[in-house]
Amino acid sequence: MTALAFTEPGNLDHTTEIIPQWEQVREHLRREFGEAIFKSWLKPLCINDVRGGTVRLAAPTRFMRDWVISHYAERIRICWSALNAAISTVEVIVKLTPPPLAPADLPLALSPVTPSQPLSEPSLMDEEIIGIDRDVLGAALDPRFTFDNFVVGKPNELAYAAALRVAESQTAHFNPLFLYGGVGLGKTHLMHAIAWHIKTFHPKRRVIYLSAEKFMYQFVRALRYKDTVSFKEQFRSVNVLMIDDVQFISGKETTQEEFFHTFNALVDQNHQIIISADKSPSDLEGMEDRLKSRLGWGLVADIHPTTYELRLGILHAKADTLNIGIPKDVMEFLARKIISNIRELEGALNRIIAHATLVGREITLETTHEVLRDLLKANDRRITIEDIQKRVAEYYGIKISDMQSARRSQNVVRPRQVAMYLAKALTSRSLPEIGRKFGGRDHTTVLHAVRKVEEIRTQDREFSEDLDILRRTLEV
Numbered sequence: 001m002t003a004l005a006f007t008e009p010g011n012l013d014h015t016t017e018i019i020p021q022w023e024q025v026r027e028h029l030r031r032e033f034g035e036a037i038f039k040s041w042l043k044p045l046c047i048n049d050v051r052g053g054t055v056r057l058a059a060p061t062r063f064m065r066d067w068v069i070s071h072y073a074e075r076i077r078i079c080w081s082a083l084n085a086a087i088s089t090v091e092v093i094v095k096l097t098p099p100p101l102a103p104a105d106l107p108l109a110l111s112p113v114t115p116s117q118p119l120s121e122p123s124l125m126d127e128e129i130i131g132i133d134r135d136v137l138g139a140a141l142d143p144r145f146t147f148d149n150f151v152v153g154k155p156n157e158l159a160y161a162a163a164l165r166v167a168e169s170q171t172a173h174f175n176p177l178f179l180y181g182g183v184g185l186g187k188t189h190l191m192h193a194i195a196w197h198i199k200t201f202h203p204k205r206r207v208i209y210l211s212a213e214k215f216m217y218q219f220v221r222a223l224r225y226k227d228t229v230s231f232k233e234q235f236r237s238v239n240v241l242m243i244d245d246v247q248f249i250s251g252k253e254t255t256q257e258e259f260f261h262t263f264n265a266l267v268d269q270n271h272q273i274i275i276s277a278d279k280s281p282s283d284l285e286g287m288e289d290r291l292k293s294r295l296g297w298g299l300v301a302d303i304h305p306t307t308y309e310l311r312l313g314i315l316h317a318k319a320d321t322l323n324i325g326i327p328k329d330v331m332e333f334l335a336r337k338i339i340s341n342i343r344e345l346e347g348a349l350n351r352i353i354a355h356a357t358l359v360g361r362e363i364t365l366e367t368t369h370e371v372l373r374d375l376l377k378a379n380d381r382r383i384t385i386e387d388i389q390k391r392v393a394e395y396y397g398i399k400i401s402d403m404q405s406a407r408r409s410q411n412v413v414r415p416r417q418v419a420m421y422l423a424k425a426l427t428s429r430s431l432p433e434i435g436r437k438f439g440g441r442d443h444t445t446v447l448h449a450v451r452k453v454e455e456i457r458t459q460d461r462e463f464s465e466d467l468d469i470l471r472r473t474l475e476v
């Protein structure tokens, strides 16, 4: 516990409120950033003092302070100001706190990094190693994220098949398996599913799953402890190494260097590596070229944005698991409207169920509208067919009016087909609706365009990359 120094004597309200507010802010951050990030970066922070509208938080190391300032301080300030308008600034300082003594739960297969220097008598030189959570090398697995609970559809079938193959195989397959796709589309779910599968069916195989951020954090910690040798050994002795959200190590050269060596060492021993990211290897910014190319050596599997059918399938699966009957029209409505990603779709379903349970009212289309008003609005503001037409026309250097025109020259037809394909993939519009927006074309024309684009993308790498770029620029 840190002693609080409030420099506004007499303003007791301020002091009594600030701690519960900090608790609320922490809870909020935990939900927003997830357990792993929270535990690594946010949990070790404590309140140092409050002066006027400025809260000063203390971080145990300089590295952590800098990281928190660049990544989370603004978020903390916004959350706090929302609770208490008097708080206008959040600062982070470095302050030593005693190191945690005992390692907590062990990682999946490895023992914790043992510091080469005693922790009990820190000198100032050691400042940066103090207080860093040094318990877990790998991260915990979510018990819900199994293959059984993963609904397979067109957008994720390749990623699913590859993940299952890797999980079932005793030797390395497609090394590395690189899974990429937008947020909330199931990358982490698939990685956990692989780990569960191996833990269940091949318990002797050593699996490590962790976020790239955590990998970086462990590595920096090992550097601080001057203990990179055991860091290397531990990572290099696993059979299956999974690193989630690898885009997080963009721009971090020393971490990339280490990652590259770990990567090569594992591949040389024919051990499996599985990576996820929000972009394809070649599109990862701030990554060394040799690392990018290495990441693309194995199988690169893209998880596409959801389709209506997949969304509906997922809703049915979730409702079945929860054993709750939900009217068909409500399910269809949700699948049509919540198109952003699966996390949001699940959130919507949970909200409806929670509401129904709490107020004891039946779930109907009407209550659904009511409960999800904000979410529906947000999803409505998403991509429109007009946005897609404009962006695709710009990309291929044709006129927007050609999206509707009857011109049939190849340089116009292909972009138009791409736009139709993206309209199908990224909006919840039906084929006839899409056809109408493209100069009143028939729904079969749209269907033909979608199939054609799907066919070409499997054969033409450049075309497939164009599609990915377009999709990504539309999705931001």
Ligand code: ADP
Pocket: 144, 145, 149, 150, 151, 152, 156, 181, 182, 183, 184, 185, 186, 187, 188, 189, 190, 314, 342, 343, 346
């Ligand atoms: P990502 O890591 O790609 O951001 P997650 O794996 O965290 O996404 O998935 C977000 C949520 O959606 C999780 O609760 C996950 O269980 C769920 N989810 C994603 N894809 C599927 C799927 N195909 N079937 C069932 N649930 C899914």
Ligand code: MG
Pocket: 187, 188, 189, 244, 245
């Ligand atoms: Mg994830």
